[in-house]
Amino acid sequence: MLPSDDLHYIIRSVRRLPLQSFSRCHHDQNCSVVSNHSTRLFAVFGNRVGYSLDGQDDDDNNRNQSRGEASTGAGRLFTNKKGYQALHVAKQLQQLLLTISVFGSLGVLLVQMAAVVYTLATTAMPFGLHFLLACVLILFDDLAKAEGEMNDLYQRYEAMKKLATQSEIRLEDIPENVECEQLRSLITKRNKLTFRLGILKRGIDEEKAKSGKKKKFIYDPESFNGIKEALTQICMVALREAYPQLEIEQVVQPSGKPMFGDYQFNAAMQVSKELKNLGIKCAPAEVGKAIASKLPANKIIDKVEVAPAGFINMWLSKEFCRNLLLEQVRCGIKPPKLEKRLRIVVDFSAPNVAKQMHVGHLRSTIIGDSIARSLEFLGHDVLRINHVGDWGTQFGMLIAHLQDTFPNYLNEMPPIEDLQKFYKESKLRFDTDEDFKKRAYECVVNLQGHEKDHVKGWQQICEISRKEFQSIYDQLNIKLIERGESFYQSRMESTVEYLREKGFLEMDDGRLIMFGLEEGNIPFTIVKSDGGFTYDTSDMAAIRQRIEEEKADWIIYVTDMGQSNHFKVLYSCAERCGFYDPSKVRIDHVGFGVVLGEDRKKFKTRSGDTVKLQELLDEGLSRSEETLKSKNRHNVLTPEEFEAAKKAVAYGCIKYADLCHNRVNDYVFSFDKMLDDKGNTAVYMLYAVTRIRSIASNANITSKQLIEAAKTERIPVDHEKEWKLVKALLRFHDELIKITEDLCLHHLCEYLYDVASSFTEFYDACYCIEKDGKTGEVLKIHMDRLLLCEATALVMEKCFWILGLTPVSRM
Numbered sequence: 001m002l003p004s005d006d007l008h009y010i011i012r013s014v015r016r017l018p019l020q021s022f023s024r025c026h027h028d029q030n031c032s033v034v035s036n037h038s039t040r041l042f043a044v045f046g047n048r049v050g051y052s053l054d055g056q057d058d059d060d061n062n063r064n065q066s067r068g069e070a071s072t073g074a075g076r077l078f079t080n081k082k083g084y085q086a087l088h089v090a091k092q093l094q095q096l097l098l099t100i101s102v103f104g105s106l107g108v109l110l111v112q113m114a115a116v117v118y119t120l121a122t123t124a125m126p127f128g129l130h131f132l133l134a135c136v137l138i139l140f141d142d143l144a145k146a147e148g149e150m151n152d153l154y155q156r157y158e159a160m161k162k163l164a165t166q167s168e169i170r171l172e173d174i175p176e177n178v179e180c181e182q183l184r185s186l187i188t189k190r191n192k193l194t195f196r197l198g199i200l201k202r203g204i205d206e207e208k209a210k211s212g213k214k215k216k217f218i219y220d221p222e223s224f225n226g227i228k229e230a231l232t233q234i235c236m237v238a239l240r241e242a243y244p245q246l247e248i249e250q251v252v253q254p255s256g257k258p259m260f261g262d263y264q265f266n267a268a269m270q271v272s273k274e275l276k277n278l279g280i281k282c283a284p285a286e287v288g289k290a291i292a293s294k295l296p297a298n299k300i301i302d303k304v305e306v307a308p309a310g311f312i313n314m315w316l317s318k319e320f321c322r323n324l325l326l327e328q329v330r331c332g333i334k335p336p337k338l339e340k341r342l343r344i345v346v347d348f349s350a351p352n353v354a355k356q357m358h359v360g361h362l363r364s365t366i367i368g369d370s371i372a373r374s375l376e377f378l379g380h381d382v383l384r385i386n387h388v389g390d391w392g393t394q395f396g397m398l399i400a401h402l403q404d405t406f407p408n409y410l411n412e413m414p415p416i417e418d419l420q421k422f423y424k425e426s427k428l429r430f431d432t433d434e435d436f437k438k439r440a441y442e443c444v445v446n447l448q449g450h451e452k453d454h455v456k457g458w459q460q461i462c463e464i465s466r467k468e469f470q471s472i473y474d475q476l477n478i479k480l481i482e483r484g485e486s487f488y489q490s491r492m493e494s495t496v497e498y499l500r501e502k503g504f505l506e507m508d509d510g511r512l513i514m515f516g517l518e519e520g521n522i523p524f525t526i527v528k529s530d531g532g533f534t535y536d537t538s539d540m541a542a543i544r545q546r547i548e549e550e551k552a553d554w555i556i557y558v559t560d561m562g563q564s565n566h567f568k569v570l571y572s573c574a575e576r577c578g579f580y581d582p583s584k585v586r587i588d589h590v591g592f593g594v595v596l597g598e599d600r601k602k603f604k605t606r607s608g609d610t611v612k613l614q615e616l617l618d619e620g621l622s623r624s625e626e627t628l629k630s631k632n633r634h635n636v637l638t639p640e641e642f643e644a645a646k647k648a649v650a651y652g653c654i655k656y657a658d659l660c661h662n663r664v665n666d667y668v669f670s671f672d673k674m675l676d677d678k679g680n681t682a683v684y685m686l687y688a689v690t691r692i693r694s695i696a697s698n699a700n701i702t703s704k705q706l707i708e709a710a711k712t713e714r715i716p717v718d719h720e721k722e723w724k725l726v727k728a729l730l731r732f733h734d735e736l737i738k739i740t741e742d743l744c745l746h747h748l749c750e751y752l753y754d755v756a757s758s759f760t761e762f763y764d765a766c767y768c769i770e771k772d773g774k775t776g777e778v779l780k781i782h783m784d785r786l787l788l789c790e791a792t793a794l795v796m797e798k799c800f801w802i803l804g805l806t807p808v809s810r811m
């Protein structure tokens, strides 16, 4: 057994010794650790047996031998026989240790155990070996520790290696077990520097802009796109300046409550979140303050407050608003500036020839016209298309019936009074008379073969329908370009050919069908089993024509919601075959709900028939007349004024009732409700405008005088109700922009109602004309308030124009 003081000496020595040789296997962590430990062992062993560590030995032979060793310090220690033996054992141990390190810690354990057993069994061995074994034990102890360190190092190395391949290391990418404070602090420093760099870059840009080298738009009151848009621009400038490294887009919103100002900018939460991701802690309130401090100088905002949650509440400048409104009184209400003028196809109305134009088509006509008007007002290039149902096999029986009932149809226009009755008669014959049916089919073939007499018969039938439709459009003041299904006949042929060639068509029970991109949706029928085309075929040819020939940037289809699946399949098929690229063309289906009667069932006449549109309009006219007479208007207005008011109210109320509801819902058709002069109705609005206009005219102020006044007077904003009205009037552009987003006209009706209500509040609270209570003599005219009245009328009339309402001078 080794004397215990010897053992302690060895242990102490081994631990105190400096590490000598790292050179051997420094390419590998494992090896260099093993090499360190074996070197320490040789050194201690040499020391104990009387050889110095500095290699000052006198045996040249051994020196030579030791020179052959790669382990420089250790080899030179062993110069006598004992030493040589020890060297030999050590070499083997070194070998063993290398193997152990390769086989990992399990191997270490096993060898450790074996070493203990071996030591116990060989207590009687010579001192040298005892000593050596003791050293081995110590070595194993150190080795296990080294192994642990090694694994740890290896893991860190792996983690760092992974990080090294990352393009930009963020703090949260560094695993918690990896201690690299330096890296962490570098990353934080980098983040801060990027942040500063962004600020500096922006500063350079601004300086450049100022010096005129590079014009950089910040906020230009000249291109005014509405308050909301202008405030959004201002706030975005501030946001980018405060946090240049963030790419956040946020829109200003009107505040919910007056205590939160007029508009709010709510970007702070998101900014704070994204900063946190960059390792920068900043509470939303601080962010809000930072953004608010960067708001560029502007004339729009009067006061800013930052709420604890970071919301930036903004109060509008009265000065700015009154000037802006005055500008609108002087120059008229201009649309917001267009970023790009788009070519837009609005496909609406679209009744079917020889069939009833029903209330569904009326809804499509009213909604489509209003959408087209909004887009036209904004300055887009709008193509109003009437995709009339004027093609199909029903024309065979109509022509056959025409030949029988009006044989002279080629020379004169057949005097068909009621085309729907004519349609029903021919349908009855088609269903009951086999010979007639056969002839009807022949007529279809002839018509599609462009046989001239058949084409003439078809044209005459279409012409009768066209006249009926046109009369409705004229009454409602609707402009449309007729481009029915027949327009696409040759394009349907080429489209079918294309689809067939490219392999998009599949045979199904004699028909040729086409599936869209979505699985599980119903297919389009492109060619019927009798070879004829369908509604689907015409829409495929039409979408292609609109995109390829019309160069449409945007296509809007206005039909009932029942057709929404048809349109989904249409876009999908058109995309699949390459006619339509959703990244280039915007397409919307503007769907609407069903028209219900007051009993909430499908809208029908009292006798249960479908309501004819002309009859509905006629009823509207007579109900409007009744309403006006009940207010004694016939005795106040001239006959012409009365007639104009009657029409404005009748058609206006039918349109407005449709537009003021969210279009996707069903709506109850009720003349009683429409003609109510209270609430959000056309009658209320029309009255409101005539009343506003009459304020000035009653005081004998002419429009010329008002124009003059606009040069010198200012829009009043001091009274709370004046200020409220001014702000409401300036929201017009915001509302328009909203409509282009979701194509819902009820926003504009709600806005109109809001303006009318704000006006009533103002008018109740503020005198425009002061009169003597007894004599009625005019005491004072508030010209500035008359200007506010004028501004209100102008804004309301603009809304009327978009909603298709005709304002009247007297009512």
Ligand SMILES: NC(=[NH2+])NCCC[C@H](N)C(=O)O
Pocket: 347, 349, 350, 351, 352, 387, 388, 389, 539, 542, 557, 558, 559
């Ligand atoms: N491109 C279109 N599909 N437009 C709508 C057509 C409406 C069709 N004529 C109908 O009455 O239901």
